[in-house]
Amino acid sequence: MPQHTFILNGAKVTVDAPDDLRLLWVLRDILGVTGPKYGCGLDVCKACTCHINGKAFNPCSVPISYIKPTDEITTIEGLADKKTGALHPMQQAWLDYDVAQCGYCQPGQIMAAIAKVKQARSAGHEIGEADFDEIRNICRCGTYFRIREAVRSAATKM
């Protein structure tokens, strides 16, 4: 069985897994990292959103063999400060605006939102309506409006 090494939430990990196994299953089924959720396995619902080298992506649609040893994968579990437990401003805003309902989509929403704020900034503007309209993450509980409020507030602290 091929071996794969990458950096997961700041620590180096090595796993035995078939080359074409999608990273989501490496995380969930082999490493027991269950923050990223399964909602489709089709790169559609975005419930599994994580970061690769700071960019949002969907591990359900990336074979493990595409991940390089130097790639830094961050899941929702890796967002808060490891030593102090201090939350990322986006997580804090989620609490302040009481965004979550069932919570199933929210790890993915938070990871997507952080990347979206950064993407807007590197394009030279603050996150606005047009950017929100590009977020594809499904929230079947319909928390979209509170997501918008929370992201706007977090952006001022990022």
Next chain:
Amino acid sequence: MADQGRSPRSAPGLEPDGTDRRRFLGYLLAAPTLVVAVQLGAETADPQMAEAAIPSPPEPAELMDLGDVLTLAALPTSSLISITMSPDGTASFALPRAEVGQGITTAIAMLIAEELDLPLDKVEITLADARPELVFNQFTGSSNTIRSMYHPVRTAAAIARARLLSTAARQWSVPVSSLTVDQGVIKSKSGTTATYGSLAVAAASTRLTAVSAQPKPESKFTLVGTPQNRIDAHDIVTGNKKFTLDLDVCPGAKPTMVRRPPTINGTVESVPNMAAVTSMPGITDVAVVSTGVAVRGETFGQCIDAVRALKVTWGAGSVDGESDDTVLRKLKAATLPLAAPPLLTHSIDAEFVFAFASNSALETNNAIADVKPDRAEIWSGLKSPIDAQETIAKKLGLPQHAVTVHVAQGGGSFGRKLFFDAALEAAEISQKMGRPVKLMWHRTDDFRHGRAHPMSYSRIRANYALGNVVSYEQRHTSVATDFTHGLGEILTATAAKLPVGGLGFSETVFELTQEVPYNFGPTTQLLNEVPLKFHTGSMRDVYSPNVVCARELVVDQLAATMGKDPVAFRRSFLKKGRYRAVLDKLAEVGQWGTSMPEGTAQGVAVHAEFKGCTAVLVEIDCRPETTGRRIRDAVTGPRITKAVMVVDVGRPINPRGLEAQMLGCVNDGIGLALTESLHIQKGLPLEGSWDNFFYTRQWNTPADVQIIVMPATTGDPGGAGELGVAGSFAAVACAYARATGKMPTSFPINHGTLSFDPLPREPSIPQSPTDGLDYAY
């Protein structure tokens, strides 16, 4: 005229100010620490008096609704729920309901914290396993949780508080009346203090003792009625909230998936390559089960490969000949006749079609099952765990007590988790394979083989004369909705006490939920059902969204025909002051009547149910530059730019949680009106992903939303989880009609165009893409 429909003044045991000062009975249980129990369901439903100035005789749903029935059903069962006070100062309570996102754990924790004078974070709520002795008391449906738990939970907490106080008084030899409590700390006049935790053991009882208590008067509430955040929010935002598939509770429960038939309920005839698939990398077992062919392996990724590799020949399903058009023909043919219009009146006749819609949650159907020869253990997000336990036991050939059913946190329900399709299937698979399994449905299967809200057809005739609506008739015909999840039993058991007699389950539910809030003279609403073997269920309410959408569109037509403003017209016919207050507030906050550019419009709707009421105002933009927006693999179309909802639930427990629920309802209503449906073709829905089933997305949702929660009106908490969908749906439909000048009659409005390429039927699930990194941002 009194504003409240159910005047609490007349009820025995109530103070002149309307607050409830009855004493309730509970028990101190013999336990090492303080445990207080109350009998759930000991609260008699108060059949209310309807207030109707002009004669529309009260409809059944006003006298007694479905929530009352669920409360009534619980009466004869002797079942205790309990609060435990631990030495660490936390009060814990195992809630016999499912939390699927609706925030009931937070609301119940608030009631307990309020009564005990304990900080909210010192209350711990868990979800109870299936407890057969609760009979009808462990069913989470019809927005009934708070309504049925309000008095019992407060009583238990009040007894606990009194016991803790008397324990302190005895220890300090002072009268109880000299003690005060603040945040879980008891204080004497002389300044001695003791925490609840330090008294928990001393306050324990050595034998079962019946005691009574008088919960705090509602006028003294300081926490209940104030906005509070969800108690599980921190776990959610850190990825620590565990849903069924995240649980590490059953060693050896490996990923398991099912290859499903190309048509609903198709059966397996043969699997020629079973051995080859069993020897695929990572696969441990393959078994034919009643729903398809199950595979179990080391990872879900390998299960997907194996499911797709299976060669299966299939027998026919249960609805292979059915498509949207054949179903609609059957519905029309089965529609009950309308009465002839009376002489000297004018009529508005209208008919509406509502497509099938999936109640799929974001978490797909799933369950963990470990079946041994003599016992079984199941974990799943379940709203009817007792029924699940019974059915699973029967399927496995085990006695009911040999099956343990654990209720896990659910990732959304919307009606889906009333059923236990995955738990039953997982149990069957585990038994066949002789190993524990962690079953996950693929998203595509969840849309195609999961439950759906059935297609329906509604005909309305409203007669008017001399500025008055003189009669209103609605004939609603639906593909049969499945109620075989415990609710059916509840209705049978209470049949004799219901205000509607001699009806089947569906008709009974219809009668118990449908209320026309207007005085439209003689009003009849009848349901007929066509029994087709689709997988159906409720979907955040059963009939109301479709029934109310149709009605409110006709109300707008009536207003227009009679030359009245839609808000003024509704106002003049609303039955109750409570409803008028909600509408008035809406018109004010939503600035009804603002002049809007051509191609845009406001729409308004009113809906009463679950002893509550909502009014919704939306603004829609149907201009080409908006409807023509292009987004990859998406439906854009008309955009709701603003939504305002006013909601009166009688007594809000947690206004922030209620707002959250209503926000979800707004997005559900938008989807139902504009984008979200299943297309049935030859026995299978074509939708197989969220880019096919167009639930509201960020690009459809309004950037401006206001939810206004009315202060307590009736004093009793009404149901809330589903209350806001019907009004939202109807308001969007009405706005669309006003913006385009044409009343839509088929929903969602984009159903006529198939806006995606359907995934293949075989194999039943698609492979995961490999190009995810190309979309990183």
